[in-house]
Amino acid sequence: MGSPANDTDEPLTPAGRLFLQPEINQVIHCVMGLKNQIDIDAIKSGLCNSPILKHPRFTSLMVRDSRGFEHWRRTDIDIESHFVIIDDPVSSAASDESVINEYLAGLSIDPSSLSTDKPLWEIHLLMAQRRVDDGDDLPMMVSAIRSMSNGRTRTCWRNLWGFLLMLWFSFIYVLEFTLRSLWLRDRKTPITGGAGVELWPRKLATARFCLQDMKVVKAVLAHATINDILYGIISAGLSRYLDIREPNGLQDGLQITGLAMVNLREQKELQDLSHLMRGNSGARWGNKFGVLLLPVYYQRSNCTDPLEYVKRAKTVMDRKKQSFEALFSYKLGDLVMSYFGSKVASLLNYRTICNTSFTLSNVVGPKEEIMFYGNPVTFLRASSSSLPHALTMHMLSYAGRADMQILVAKDIIPDPEFLAKCFEDALLEMKAQAMAGM
Template sequence: MEETMNAAISSVATLPKLPLSVRVHRETECADEPMSPIGRIMEDLDVYIVVVMGLGKPVNLPVFRAGIETELLARFPRFRSVQVMEFGKPRWVQTTVNVDDHIIVPRLDPAAVACGPEKAVEDYVSSLSMLPMDRGRPLWEFHFLDIPTSEATSTTVLRLHHSIGDGASLMTLLMASSLSTADPARLPAMPPPPKRTGPIYQRRPRPPLSSGEALLAWVWSYLVLAWNTLVDGVLLLATMLFLSDPHTLFKRADGGSSKSHRHMRFLHRSLSLDDVKLVKTAMNCTINDVLVGVTSAALSQYYFRKSGDINAKGICLRSFLLVNTRTVSSRQTYVTKVATGNKLSSLICPFHIALHDDPLEHVRKAKRLMLRKKSSLEVMFTQVVGEFLVKYFTVKIGSFLLRLFMTRTTIMLSNIVGPAEHITLCGHPVAFMATSVYGQPQALTVHYLNYDNTIKVILAVDDAQFPDCHQLLDDFVESMMLIKEATKFHTLKSIRFD
């Protein structure tokens, strides 16, 4: 592994130094845009997004390059902008971009590639977590690996700084810049919108005053909302001050206090969207509930096998769950206009490390938890507090508190909605997509991304913390299978009794 890694790193480190592409002219000042509070925090934390895309044919570099120039750069101003400090505050200033400066074709060791192409690609992508980006240019780059793997004919990796945008805005950019593979004359289709069309919490319409029972229920719902928000707000502040998860094998020894980048490994595996929907329908819950339950089951399976602590009654850990604060009713509009920037908030999502005879108990707990979170303004409270700290204090204080908050939780968890069908990006059909991040203090990050009829589970793990990370990934696949089989058993059992 080390030899392949060193070859991957050296292949990038020895690339020739190209002249800077940034030329900030006075006439571009009209296009200036202030950086959002969340973007400024991501800049200070130095967090990056990595998108691995398997392509359905060998890389045609001139065609892909032309697509980047005419689609991505034309649609997304952040891709042609640099960060400039003005009166102590960063701004986005558009500039001239030389696309060739952002295209990297590494030279990998042929022996390592022949020995294991999947591992060679994985090692190379992992090496990016230790390589800095040139701050004198727009902070994005494409890496092209013309290596056939079991899932794709070739691979491209998009790496960009999180201050440019979040996962949702990046996904809408990719969809807006691509075409349907089945019908190249149109944009890719989006998944059907969920029942909830607004933020995670929506105000309930007031019933007629003549309906006393309904009016009482309406008032009670607001009392529950106020109480839950108060409790969540207190827990949020307590987490920033002193409340921390217990040290387990999922947390770094230093608690993630070090600001230097650790070597992260990015792994991904496909789950069937139909299997997830089967559980969702049977349990009368959401896809998010199922995925949170799968995460809890997989981490429990890994923990008890690794620690041998079979007598444990259960451990309550917490995840830092990222939430897209944009409304979800106009996804296709976002694809057309391209959502920009970082519009994120977060909530604390507890999950239980426990052994259950019935695997569905993990989903039931997740369902109860998420119903409870939907009766709280925690997401809005977190967003307001973060923006207040940046606006009225300093970015350093805001990012310090956010990092402190993340170090006291165990994992980072996120779910991103992708295209409902296969897409063709820059003239290349995309076989799969896997999105993740690095630079966060947690040793483990779990992302889910649906693409066509699959859901990718993507892990970003500290290489030193999880030397058997592939076994952890296997636990996610096995846990999904166990939950699906338990769902079928309970469904048949209920039919038999009916």
């Protein structure tokens, strides 16, 4: 039974309601490495006095009214109920990183672990992940926040030619997106997921990139962005991986399609959090994002210039930025949610995911090293709970490096560590080619 709504309750956004559906229930997992031993009391004390506990999403319950509609309801915080302290080792894995990745992989197939009787966030402290024989091994903090990370997009209106290109690319990409939502799907490959795969056991590996290496590649391609470089790395790395998994079974040029989240908010809405929390900024809380289809074309890696992957990626991304694809996907989801309800909207999104092959996101983190209540932060990483995709990749940059968490259905992709190395090697080859051409 639902509870009556009151005057201070705020309805969930369409995206928020969508992510509560069982098929695509999403929890974001953030990992923070700390240089020194974890001081639990200092963290609790700091959180109690932090702006986080003034943020409505961190201080509200998710409740359903008598009609079944979800709302946010402000509540008091019991800080103790949001901490999970794990003193004993959670795995016998060889390294701390493997332990953390195994722990996150387990959380990824249990989105119900966040209880709705409190605001939807937790902090997990893995106290045993600091080996006495190695002072460089780091304790980890794992937090779970129900939200969504995303990127940005732009639309070109500069001149008539740009306007005509915008119309053409919008038509092409909107048509493809619509077909993907209905029946058009990728051909089966060694990384293909599908209906029910969100429930399969997971493995997690980390690919590490140096942002300076990405900038070297970016410098030799006019107007390229880090997103272009990442997209090229994914294209090259998947081709390399599939060369090994299916050396004779895939057709050259085969399309493998991914999904990427795109932030549709104006930057000014996000710049002053204090005004937003006081309610006088005019901005609305909640997710506002669209989806882009990202086609990757398999190429035999032994006969391709590594920079060609980035050039193709940049061409595709430039066209995507000139289209209304992301805005269309947002409006379509909003329309379906409003007129047909969350069940139908969830089915539409679920079909789109099942008809594609991977998820990709990239979030820009702090450029300088930061402190977490007096403890230096050594790295930041992000992942999410499972989707019907067998392959989900989330990259987060921090202080000159970028770590990409690679979450896989282990019965489909049993070797994510090798896949991570394929991505790392792809960037190094691109860097070497770029420096050779300077």
